Amino acid sequence: MIGLISATAAGAAARDRLAAVWPDRARVYDGPVADAVRAAFAECEQLVCFLATGAVVRLVAPLLGDKAADPGVVCVDEGGRYAVSLVGGHGGGANELAREVGDVLGAEPVVTTATDSVGLPGLDTLGLPVEGDVAGVSRALLDGEPVALRAEVSWPLPPLRAGAEGSYTIRVTDRLVEPAQREVVLRPPTLVVGVGAAKGAPVDEVLGLVGDALRDAGLSVKSVAELATVDAKAGEPGIVEAARRLGVPLRTHPAEQLSGVDVPNPSEAPLAAVGTPSVAEASALVRGGELLVPKRKSDASPAMATCAVVRRPRRGRLAVVGLGPGARDLLTPRAKAELRRASVLVGLDQYVDQIRDLLRPGTRILESGLGAEEERARTAVEEARRGQAVALIGSGDAGVYAMASPALAGASDDIDVVGVPGVTAALAAGAILGAPLGHDHVSVSLSDLHTPWEVIERRVRAAAEADLVVTFYNPRSRGRDWQLPKALAILAGHREPTTPVGVVRNASRPDEASRLTTLAALDPATVDMMTVVTVGNTATREIAGRMVTPRGYRWQQDPQEEAQ
Ligand code: SAH
Numbered sequence: 324m325i326g327l328i329s330a331t332a333a334g335a336a337a338r339d340r341l342a343a344v345w346p347d348r349a350r351v352y353d354g355p356v357a358d359a360v361r362a363a364f365a366e367c368e369q370l371v372c373f374l375a376t377g378a379v380v381r382l383v384a385p386l387l388g389d390k391a392a393d394p395g396v397v398c399v400d401e402g403g404r405y406a407v408s409l410v411g412g413h414g415g416g417a418n419e420l421a422r423e424v425g426d427v428l429g430a431e432p433v434v435t436t437a438t439d440s441v442g443l444p445g446l447d448t449l450g451l452p453v454e455g456d457v458a459g460v461s462r463a464l465l466d467g468e469p470v471a472l473r474a475e476v477s478w479p480l481p482p483l484r485a486g487a488e489g490s491y492t493i494r495v496t497d498r499l500v501e502p503a504q505r506e507v508v509l510r511p512p513t514l515v516v517g518v519g520a521a522k523g524a525p526v527d528e529v530l531g532l533v534g535d536a537l538r539d540a541g542l543s544v545k546s547v548a549e550l551a552t553v554d555a556k557a558g559e560p561g562i563v564e565a566a567r568r569l570g571v572p573l574r575t576h577p578a579e580q581l582s583g584v585d586v587p588n589p590s591e592a593p594l595a596a597v598g599t600p601s602v603a604e605a606s607a608l609v610r611g612g613e614l615l616v617p618k619r620k621s622d623a624s625p626a627m628a629t630c631a632v633v634r635r636p637r638r639g640r641l642a643v644v645g646l647g648p649g650a651r652d653l654l655t656p657r658a659k660a661e662l663r664r665a666s667v668l669v670g671l672d673q674y675v676d677q678i679r680d681l682l683r684p685g686t687r688i689l690e691s692g693l694g695a696e697e698e699r700a701r702t703a704v705e706e707a708r709r710g711q712a713v714a715l716i717g718s719g720d721a722g723v724y725a726m727a728s729p730a731l732a733g734a735s736d737d738i739d740v741v742g743v744p745g746v747t748a749a750l751a752a753g754a755i756l757g758a759p760l761g762h763d764h765v766s767v768s769l770s771d772l773h774t775p776w777e778v779i780e781r782r783v784r785a786a787a788e789a790d791l792v793v794t795f796y797n798p799r800s801r802g803r804d805w806q807l808p809k810a811l812a813i814l815a816g817h818r819e820p821t822t823p824v825g826v827v828r829n830a831s832r833p834d835e836a837s838r839l840t841t842l843a844a845l846d847p848a849t850v851d852m853m854t855v856v857t858v859g860n861t862a863t864r865e866i867a868g869r870m871v872t873p874r875g876y877r878w879q880q881d882p883q884e885e886a887q
Pocket residue numbers: 648649717718719720721722723724725746747748749751752795796797798827828829830831832851852853854855
């Protein structure tokens with residue numbers, strides 16, 4: 324819950340705006356300000372105070388305890404111009420809250436946490452449990468002091484500007500170690516714990532066993548990625564509850580699959596009960612990895628639970644990121660976050676230029692020129708398989724006539740893949756032209772470099788017959804000039820010469836240009852590879868200079884029929 328506190332009428336007005344947009348998230352604290360701040364501090368995860376920072380500092384100071392547990396506090400000034408992240412920037416989420424408050428109130432977020440303002444990853448924002456001297460190591464990274472990276476297990480991290488040696492250390496490990504002085508320990512989720520349990524096994528027995536097994540092997544419970552078991556035990560309360568209390572997912576596997584896993588300690592009992600000679604070891608090992616703790620039974624008598632621990636094989640991360648058509652504000656926040664999450668960036672040089680300023684210092688950039696698609700795709704997958712955090716970029720949407728398919732066609736299931744959608748050229752052009760895509764539509768690439776022309780022609784013909792709005796990508800280049808006239812002629816066989824055609828060049832880029840013409844009047848010579856051409860269907864009209872495809876013929880009569 325976010326506690327809202329204000330003292331003046333202007334503050335109360337801004338406060339009420341937040342309360343109105345966040346009815347379930349925010350709660351207004353009335354009454355004397357000092358009491359309200361104390362009450363909210365005790366009861367809420369976050370506070371927004373419509374008060375001077377000085378006043379809030381005095382009120383909050385005596386209440387501050389632990390950086391990890393204190394609420395995040397944001398102050399908004401009387402004029403509603405600034406949302407200041409005052410306390411708990413990372414741990415309390417105040418930096419993010421300041422941005423959200425800024426969005427609602429039109430205020431400028433003020434974030435002073437060093438790692439946020441200079442583009443280095445805050446060590447506590449990597450999504451991994453972190454212990455130790457976070458402040459000291461972050462400061463050393465910022466000041467450019469040598470920081471050694473000791474990665475005992477491989478995990479796809481963003482660039483940390485750390486080297487081989489230094490008086491500060493970042494240790495990446497799943498082992499049970501205490502951070503030394505001037506050291507932070509990052510704990511990646513590398514461990515899979517396979518669990519078997521007899522019907523009715525108590526949760527305490529399961530948890531006790533897992534805890535003992537990890538401790539005796541010198542492994543940290545914070546690195547447990549998941550519990551795993553056989554499908555038949557998916558609802559076994561002791562296992563389900565153990566996963567819940569550990570805060571990890573429970574993954575189950577079919578008995579047939581588990582019986583095929585080579586394990587050191589098979590036995591008869593589970594074979595009879597659930598149809599596989601091994602549950603704990605097999606379900607931990609089923610996706611590969613290194614067996615760190617072979618099957619072990621609980622101390623209870625009779626023992627009702629077994630477990631085994633495996634370190635997963637290294638998994639890199641491949642983010643396939645669409646950058647949108649060009650303009651920075653059409654790049655999604657998620658795409659931006661993925662670019663900053665990457666240690667390796669792979670892309671066409673001109674697209675890299677589009678976002679170079681967003682990359683963290685230290686990001687390895689592998690850029691290449693036009694025509695090297697296959698090689699780029701292969702490189703991105705290879706880097707991910709080496710355990711890197713890779714971003715493979717493409718303009719528009721990276722899955723539309725772009726890098727996602729060649730990359731994923733060559734990727735095995737040993738990497739994690741994350742797709743980030745982008746605004747594709749047809750949509751960017753549609754918004755400029757008006758509403759050309761208001762009814763069924765297709766995109767057709769006229770490039771016959773990889774697709775035989777007969778196939779392209781067959782699809783254009785089908786679109787013509789089906790009366791679909793058509794957007795042509797890759798419409799015309801210097802060496803490829805007869806395809807567009809041919810495609811337009813096919814459409815003209817089924818549509819009036821007056822059918823509207825929108826031509827958009829460099830949508831959302833500085834030299835954007837667009838034109839509305841007709842099938843009969845379009846001059847193909849004005850079209851190049853920076854252009855998309857959208858041809859209307861038989862119902863598309865030019866209305867007030869805009870291209871409009873009606874949503875249907877009955878819609879006007881019955882607005883209830885189709886939701887918006
Ligand atoms: N992945 C891209 C498309 C790649 S194919 C996307 O989703 O947009 C390349 C073709 O896309 C170009 O030849 C052109 O037809 C079109 N295109 C890409 N960006 C464009 C833009 N900003 N304006 C107009 N057309 C564009």
